[in-house]
Amino acid sequence: MSATVSESDGQTVGEPPVVTVSRAVAAPVAHVWEVLVSDAGAEALLGEGARLGGKGEPYHCTDGVSGVLRSYHPLEQLRVSWHETPEAPASIVELDLAADGEGTRLDLRQDHLHVASDTAALSARWAAALDAVAAHAEA
Secondary structure, eight states: EEEEEETTOOOOOSOOOOOOEEEEEEHHHHHHHHHHTSSSHHHHHOOTTTTOTTTEEEEEESSEEEEEEEEEETTTTTEEEESSSSSSEEEEEEEEEEETHHHHEEEEEEEOTTTTTOOHHHHHEEEEEHHHHHHHHHO
């Protein structure tokens, strides 16, 4: 079990921040994908109440987080818009899956963030989310 977090992703002063988080999962890509698109996996990634439908369909969490499924490439990638609150501007969260030996590497990137975004809090949030996805996949 390993996680890597980068808050700035090499951004220069004045550029919008980017959050990246990576996680190795001790399960094959097909199984991790199956978990990720399940109700339990969607909740682990996005928050309680999240359900992933088809491309272009919205999701809503009980804590007010919401967005739309923007890209859905089975076994490879999910991309969603992400609003921390209903009135907050959207950012984009992309989760890429890749085979890593016998396991899977999850690489999450959140961009289109406001300059004043709390990248440390977002990094911690996404690290915990990937840990939760991994826990479901490794169970």
